[in-house]
Amino acid sequence: MTSFDTSNIHFQRALQFVNQTSKHIFLTGKAGTGKTTFLRYIRENCFKKMAVVAPTGVAAINAGGTTLHSFFQLPFGPYLPTHHAVAGETQVTNEHTLFRNLKLSSTKRELLQELELLVIDEVSMMRADTLDAIDAILRHIRRQLLTPFGGVQVLYIGDLFQLPPVINNTEWEILQSTYKSPFFFDALALQQSPPIYLELKKIYRQNEADFIQILNNVRNNNTTAADLERLHQYYKPGFEPPKEENFIVLTTHNARADQINRQELEKLPGKSSAFTGKLTGDFNERALPAEKILKLKPGAQIMFTKNDKGEVRRYYNGKIGMISRIGNDKIYVKFPGDDSELLLEKETWKNIRYNYNKEKDNIEEEELGAFTQYPLRLAWAITIHKSQGLTFTKAIIDAGASFAPGQVYVALSRLTSLNGLVLYSRIHPQSINTDPRVLTFAQSEMNDAEIQEQLQQEQKHFVTLSLTHAFHFIKLTQNINIHYEAYAHRQVPDKNSAIQWAQNLLTLAQSQLEVSNKFNKQLTVLITEAEANGFTKLHERITAASAYFFESLEKMLASLKQHVNEVKVKKKVKKYLKELRNIELDITRKKQQIAQAVQLSEGLMKGTQLADLLQLAEMQKSPSTVEETIAEAETIITAKPKKGDTQRMSLELFREGKPIAEIAKLRELTTGTIEGHLAYFIPTGEIKITDILPEEKIETIRKAIEETGSGFATSPVKEKLGDAFSHGEIRAVIAHLNAGEAVKDSAVPK
Template structure:
C-alpha cells in the first residue's frame, strides 16, 4: 500500500479541519510543525472559530484565550453527574447541576457560543478530562443540542501527550477517581461519545540525526534499550564548563535553580547594566506575561528568543541562543555563534484578546483588550525544563538530578537539534524514564494514516450533505426574528404598533417558507440516500428548482419588506437604537440567500462529478467574509456609507480637518484593524490611538461596545451615577483598577452623547 508522505499527511489534516466537521487530535513530537498548522488554520478557515488554551501564557502564545475565561468556569474539580444532593459550587467540586445553575454568561457570550463552528484547544496535554467534560456540558446546554458531543461544535485538539501532563492534586484525584480512568483529555466522558481521528505529524523539523530521533522515540514510548542508555552515558560530564562563545544553556528542574544561575552569571559580567521595562496597555494579566516586565541586560548577556522571527530572512526562532554584543539606549545588537552578522533587536507586541460575535457581519471576531510590548528575549544561561517546552536549542546542559517528572526526560532531550550538542550534568537512569501507560495505549490505538483517507472522504461527503440541509433549514432565522419580537416589550417607539405588526408579518412569512422547506428536506433526504449516489442529476434539478423559488421568496417577501420598514423608520425620531437592532436581521436574510445559491453550486458539482474536495474548497472561498460584501452591495441606501439623500441624511459627524491624525486612526479602525495593529503601523502609543477613537463615540462612528465590555460599562455607569459631575480620575477611584481610563472616558463620552440626544428630543417636543 502507498505510504503517505508528510506533505500528504498535512493535507489530510488540513482537509479534515477545513472541509469536514470531524473532531481531530493533531499530535506529533516536538518540532513537527503543530504551531505552524495552528497558524494555517487561523488564517485559512471560513468557519466561525475560537482558540483556547489551558493557561494564560499558552493562550497568549497561541493567539487565543484561556478555557476558564471563555466559558467562565469555576476553579475546582468537575464531577460528570447530574446532581449529588447539592447545587452550589464548593471550593473543591461542582457537578452538572451546579455548573449550569451558577453559569454567568451574558447574551453576547451566549450568542458567540451558539455561532461557533470550530473550537481549537492548544496544548491539550495539559487539559484535564473533567475540564473538557465541563466545556462539553456548557456547549450542549447553550447551543440547545444536548444529544450532540460538544453541542455540535467541531473540535481540533493540538498537542503532544508525551510532554507536560495535566496537574491534579492527590485529594482531587481521590474525588474524581470513580469517574475517570485518568485525567488525560482523551479519558473525558465526552470523548467516549465523540469519534475523534488522531493525526500524527511524523517529520521532525528540529532534528535530522536519525540515531537521535530513534532515541527520542524510544524515550517517548517507554522502549529505551541498553544501547540507548550507553549512548546517553557517553554524554554524561558533570565537570563540563562550556566556552561562553558556544552558547550552551542549562536545563534544570526548578525555577529557583534557573533564576539563581542566570542572576549569578549576569552579576559576574563587568559591563554596565541597562534596564528595559515592558509596556502594558489596556487589560493584560501580569501573571501571563510571556517575558519579564523588567529586563536587566549587559553587553555579554546570553539570551534566548521566545518568538520566531517574522521577517523574510527568519534569522532567529523560538529558543535560539545569542549574546548581546552592543547596547546604546534602545539600540541592542545580538551576535549568534558562528555567524559574523549581528542582529538588531526589535520589540514585539503580544495581544490579549476576547472573542465576540458580530451580528452585522455574521462572523466571530477578535477584540483586542490589551497588549504587552517588550523585547522577545530572556536570560539564557539556564531555563527550567517546563519553560523549555516548545523551544529549540543547538547546545544544552541537562541538569535535573533525580527530580524528573513523567515526560520531563523527553521534553528536555527533544529540545536539542542533535546529540552532539547534549551534555548531561546528572545521569539519566531507567527510573527517570517513565511514560504513562494510558498515553502509550491511546497513541498505539490511533487510526493508521492509510485508513484516514477513506474516513476523510466519508467525512467530506457528510459535511457537504449537511451544508445542503443547512441551506433549507430556517430554524436559525426564525429564532432570531422571534427573539427580536420578544424585545418589543422593552423598547419604546413612536410607531410601536406598526413595528410590531411588521415583525409579526415577517415571522408569518418565515413560518410559511419554513413549512415548504421542511417538506423539501424530506425529499432532499431521499435524494441524498446512498442508493441515489450514482445519479445526482435529479438532485441538482430539484435543488435548482427549490432554490430558485426560495431566493425569489426571500427577495420579494422578506428583503423588500425589511427595506421598506427600515426606510420608513429611519426618518422618525428616537429610532437609532431600534434601527441598529434591525440590521443583523438583514444580514441573516442575505446569509440565507447566499446559502441557497451555494446549495445550487454544490448540487451541480455532484451532478457533474466534480471532486468533492474542490467543491468544498469553492464553498469555503465563497463563504468567507461574504456578509460584509453583500451588505455593501445589496443594502438599501440607508445602510450604505456616504448615502446623503434628504430622506437618509447621515448622522452628524465630528468635524475634523481632512486626513487629520484622528481621522486616519478612525479609518484604519473601521477597516477592521485592532488598536494594537494601528499603533504599530503608525508608530504611536496604544493610548494615543485609544484617545483618537474616543473622539468618535459621540458621533456614533465608533460604538461603545467596540471599546468597552458590557460588564465594565455597567460598573462605570454605576460609578458615574454616584458622582455625575466628576472627572475621570474620581470615577477611577470608584471603579478601581479593573477599569482603564480609556474605558472610563469612553463611557463618559457615551453618557454625554445620550444627554445631548435627550436634550435635542425635548427641544423638538417643545417646538
C-alpha cells in the same frame, strides 16, 4: 503569511480534515514536527469561524488565543457531568451549578452560537472534566443537547508524551469514579465522538537517525540499555561550558534556573541596565512571555522568546545569542559564528477577546491589553517546563532524579543533535515513565490508507451536510423571534405598528421553519439514496425547494423594505435601523446558502469532481464572498444619513401626496421644519413654490421681504407678518425668489 512544506503529506491531509470536513481531530506529532506552524497556518488560512484556546495563560498568549477558562467562563475546581451534588463538596461543579452560575452576555452567547471550529492548543495539559464542561456549555448555548459540542468541530493540538495535566490527590479522589484518567481523551464527550488521530511525521528539528531512534524509544517507554549507554556518553558532571559555546542549562525548578541566571549575570563586569516592559489594558502579569523588568549587561547570554517578524527571519523563539553592547537605551545582539550586530526592537504580545461581527459574518479579535518588551530573557538556564516548544543546539540537562512524567523526553527533544547534549546526572530507567494510558490512546491511530479513506467519506459528508444546512431555518427564526421579544423594552416610534410588523415577519419565518423541518427529513432520505440514482432526484427536489423558499424570503425582504421606509423618516431610529439591517443580512445569507445548495446538487448530478465541490463549499465561506453578500443585500438601511437625505425623505413623502402636517407627524418634526425641507428643493426645480403655498400667501410674503430688505433672514419678515405666517413658509418664498434671480443672471449675455 505562514507557508508550509508542500511535500509534507501529513500536514496537507490534516489541513483537508480541518477545512473540508466537520470531523473532530487530534493533531499530534513528535517534538519538532511543525505543530506550531500548523496552528499558525490554520489561523491565517481557515475560512471557518474559529477561536483558539489553551489551558494556561502563557500557552494562550503563545498560541495567539485566549484561555479556556476565560473563553467559556469555566469555574475552577473539579466538574462532574451529573445533576447530583457531591456530598460534603461545595467546590465541585455539576451540570446544575454550571448553568446556574454561567453568566454569559448576549454577545458571548452569539459568539458561541456562531462558532464553527474550536482549536485547543497544548491539549496534553487539559483535564478530561474541563473538556466535558466545555461540551455541556456548547450543547446548552447552541440548543443542540444531543450533539457533542453542540455541532462545533474541535481541533485538539498537542503531544501527550510531553507535559501531563495537573491534578492534585483531592481532586482526583473526586473525579476517579467518573474518569479513567485525567487526560482529555478520557472525557465522556470523546467517548461519544472520538476525534481522528493524525500525526505529523516529518521531523524538522533533528536529522540524526540514531538520535531520532533514541527519542522515539524514550517517548514510547521502549528505552533499551543501549539507548541509555549512548546517552550516558554525554554524562559530564561538573562540566563548565566555554563562554563562547552558548550552552543553556535545562533544570526542573524555577528557583534553580533563576539562581543560575542571576549568578552568571553578576559575574559579568559593569553595572546592569534595566529595561521595563509596558503593560496596557487588561494583561495577566502571571502570563508574561518576557520579564517585566529585564536586567542585562554586555556579554549576557540571552534567548529570544518570540519569532522575528517580516520576511527576513533573523531569530526564532528559543534562539540563543549574546548582548554585544548597550547604549542610549538600545540593545545590540550577536549570534554564535556571526560577527554582525542586530539592533533589537521591542515586540508586543496581545491579550485578546473574540467577538462575532454580524455584518461580516466572521469572528474577530479584539485587543483587551498588551505587553511590550524586548523579546528575550536571560538564558544561561531555563526550566524544562518552559522549554517546551523551543529548539537548542547545545544544552546541559540538570534534572537529577526528579524527572516528572514526560520530562526526559521534553528535555532531550529540545536538542537538534546528540553532539550538543551534556548530562549533569544520569538518567535512570524509572525516570522514563510515559503513562501507559497515553500509549494505549496512541494505538488508535489508523494507517495511511484508512485515514485517506475516512477523509474521502468525511469530505462527501461535508458536502451533503452543507446541503441540509442551507435549509435549516432555526437560526433565522430564532433571530427574528429575539427581535420581536425585544419590543418589550425597546423604544421606537409608532411602537404598536412596529410590533405588528415584527409579529407578521415572525409568523412568516415560523411557517418557513415548519416547511424546512419537513423538507429536511425528506432531504436526509434523498441523500442516502442519491448516489444510486445519479443525484437526479436530489437535484430536482432541491431546485423545487429553493424556488419556494426564495419566494418566501423575497416576501420577507419586501416587508422589511416597506417597514424601513416607514421608519427611517423618523427621529432617534439609528439603533433600530441597525437591528433591522442585521435581519436583512440574515435573510440575504439564507438566500445565498440555498443558491449554493442548488449549485452543489447540480455538481453532484453532473459528476463534478469532489475536489471542485469542496472548493465551491469553501469559496462560499471565504471573506470575499461574505463581502459580496453584504454588497448584494439591498442597501435599504443606512445607519447615518448623507447630507440632504433628511430633506429628501420629506420630499418623497410629499410626492406621495401626504400633506405637510401629516409628514411632520409621521417624522415627529414641526411643520416649519418640513416646510424648510421642501424649500431646499425649490432652487433645484424639484418642487414649485405653488406646490407649497397659495398665490396670495406668496405675494404677501414677497412684499414683506421687499419692505424689510431682509435678504435671507426670516425673522424680520416674521415679525412684520405675525403668527399667520411660519418661518418655513417665509424660507420657501426666499428660496423661490433667489432661484428666480439666479435664472435671470444666467440669461444675461456675458
